[in-house]
Amino acid sequence: MGGKGQEEVRVHLNRVGSLGYLKASWPVRYGAFHEITTPNYQFQFSPEGVIRFIQGRPGTWHHHADWFKRAPSGEWIYYSSGGYNGAASALGEHYIPIFPYASNGVLGETVFPQKKLDVALKSLFDVVENAVSIERENGTFLRRVARKNTFGSLKRLGELFHEKVGGFQSVLPPDCRHVDYDVVPIPLVEGCLYHCRFCSVKSAKPFRVRPLDEVEQNVFWVKEFLGKDLKNIGGVFLGGHDALAAGPERVVQAAKRCGSLLEARCMKGVPGLFLFSSPDALLKLSWDAWQALSELPFFVQINMGAESLDSKTLAWLGRPTSAETVFAAISRADEVMRRYAGDLSISINMVLGRSLPPRHRSSLHRFVEGRSPLNAPLYLSPLKDRAERKFCRDELVALKRKSGAPVYLYLLQQL
Ligand code: SF4
Structure with a gap:
C-alpha cells in the first residue's frame, strides 16, 4: 500500500x-x-x-x-x-x-x-x-x-452478540481454554440449583430449563450474526450454571440442534461441547445416559462445581450439598473419565483461599494425595485475588506437588 x-x-x-x-x-x-x-x-x-x-x-x-x-x-x-x-x-x-x-x-x-x-x-x-x-x-x-x-x-456488535445469544455469560467453564475460549454460548438453562452464598457469578433467576424452540432460536440468530466468523469456532458452551441438570435427554437434543453452528467450521478436530454440572445433577445420570453423551459428534467436557470436600466448609460457603454427595460425584466423574476417555471429560472445581475454614485445606491436601493421572483434573478457584495472591500461588504449588492428577488455577472468564 x-x-x-x-x-x-x-x-x-x-x-x-x-x-x-x-x-x-x-x-x-x-x-x-x-x-x-x-x-x-x-x-x-x-x-x-x-x-x-x-x-x-x-x-x-x-x-x-x-x-x-x-x-x-x-x-x-x-x-x-x-x-x-x-x-x-x-x-x-x-x-x-x-x-x-x-x-x-x-x-x-x-x-x-x-x-x-x-x-x-x-x-x-x-x-x-x-x-x-x-x-x-x-x-x-x-x-x-x-x-x-x-x-x-x-x-454495537458486542451488544448485538449478547442479544443473539440470549444474554451475558458471567463465567465460562475452565475447559474452554482448550479451544482458546472460541466458543458460541447457547443457553440451555437459567439459574442454578443451589444459589450458594459465596458465589459471585450466580444468577438471581430461579432454575429453568429453556424449551428447545428457544435454543433453536438462539442457534438461528447466532448463525445469522456471526456469518463467516463461524469458520473459527472451537465449540459450543451449552450455557447456564448447571446445564447437566436439564437432564441428559435435553442436553443431547440441544447439542444436536447446535450442530448447524459447526457446518462452516475450518478448525480441525472434534468440536468441544462445554457445560457446567452440579454434583447432584451428575449423580442422576445413568450409564445409558453417559453412553448417549459420548456418542454426540462433540468432545463433551463437563465442569463440576464440587467446591469443598468438607461439610463445615460447604455450610460456610452456603452450599446445600453434603460432603458425601461431593465424594460420590467425584468418584462417578473418575469412572466416567476411565470409561469414555477421548469422548467425555469431567473436571472438578474447588475453592481456594486463606479465609476458608482450616478443614477445607487439610481435606484438599488429603484428597490430592490419592489422585492418579487418569482421574478428573482439579481446578482451584481463588475466592479473592489481590489479598491472597501469595497464599493461593503457594498453595497451588504445594497441591500440584502432591497430586498425581492435573491441578490448575481456574480464572473466571466471562463472555
Ligand atoms: S457456585 Fe454454582 S451452584 Fe453455587 S450459586 Fe454459583 S453458579 Fe450456582
Whole structure:
C-alpha cells in the first residue's frame, strides 16, 4: 500500500493460522483471518472483517509477544506472555489472560492495560480511515473494515452478540481454554440449583430449563450474526450454571440442534461441547445416559462445581450439598473419565483461599494425595485475588506437588 504516511502498511487477505489448538509458548493465530500490518502493529480481523487480535511489533511494547484479543461480546482480553515461566504449570497455558473486569486472578498484572489498548485502537482507526481513501486493490475489504471497526460499531456488535445469544455469560467453564475460549454460548438453562452464598457469578433467576424452540432460536440468530466468523469456532458452551441438570435427554437434543453452528467450521478436530454440572445433577445420570453423551459428534467436557470436600466448609460457603454427595460425584466423574476417555471429560472445581475454614485445606491436601493421572483434573478457584495472591500461588504449588492428577488455577472468564 503506498501514499504518504502509509509506506509500510500492508494488507494480507485470507490468511490461515493453525487449524488445530496448540499449547504453544509463542503467539498462535487460529483459523481464518485477514491482516493489516503497520510499522507498529499487527491487526488481525475475523473473516467478517471485525478486529480480533492486536499485537505490537518489536519495539512497540515492552513484551512484543503479548497480544490483545477481542471476544465477540466486545470484551478485550490481554494475553500476557512475558516473564511468567510458571504460567503453563499454573494455568495449563503459556500465557496469562488479564481481563478488564474483576476476576479471581492471582498471577500476572493486576491491572488491565487499557491505555495500551486505547493507543493501539486509535492507530487502527487512523490506518483504516486513511487506507480506504488510497487503497484500490483491497477496497471492498477496507471499506468493510472501516464500517465495522469504529468505536461505536464495535460497541454495537458486542451488544448485538449478547442479544443473539440470549444474554451475558458471567463465567465460562475452565475447559474452554482448550479451544482458546472460541466458543458460541447457547443457553440451555437459567439459574442454578443451589444459589450458594459465596458465589459471585450466580444468577438471581430461579432454575429453568429453556424449551428447545428457544435454543433453536438462539442457534438461528447466532448463525445469522456471526456469518463467516463461524469458520473459527472451537465449540459450543451449552450455557447456564448447571446445564447437566436439564437432564441428559435435553442436553443431547440441544447439542444436536447446535450442530448447524459447526457446518462452516475450518478448525480441525472434534468440536468441544462445554457445560457446567452440579454434583447432584451428575449423580442422576445413568450409564445409558453417559453412553448417549459420548456418542454426540462433540468432545463433551463437563465442569463440576464440587467446591469443598468438607461439610463445615460447604455450610460456610452456603452450599446445600453434603460432603458425601461431593465424594460420590467425584468418584462417578473418575469412572466416567476411565470409561469414555477421548469422548467425555469431567473436571472438578474447588475453592481456594486463606479465609476458608482450616478443614477445607487439610481435606484438599488429603484428597490430592490419592489422585492418579487418569482421574478428573482439579481446578482451584481463588475466592479473592489481590489479598491472597501469595497464599493461593503457594498453595497451588504445594497441591500440584502432591497430586498425581492435573491441578490448575481456574480464572473466571466471562463472555
Ligand atoms: S457456585 Fe454454582 S451452584 Fe453455587 S450459586 Fe454459583 S453458579 Fe450456582
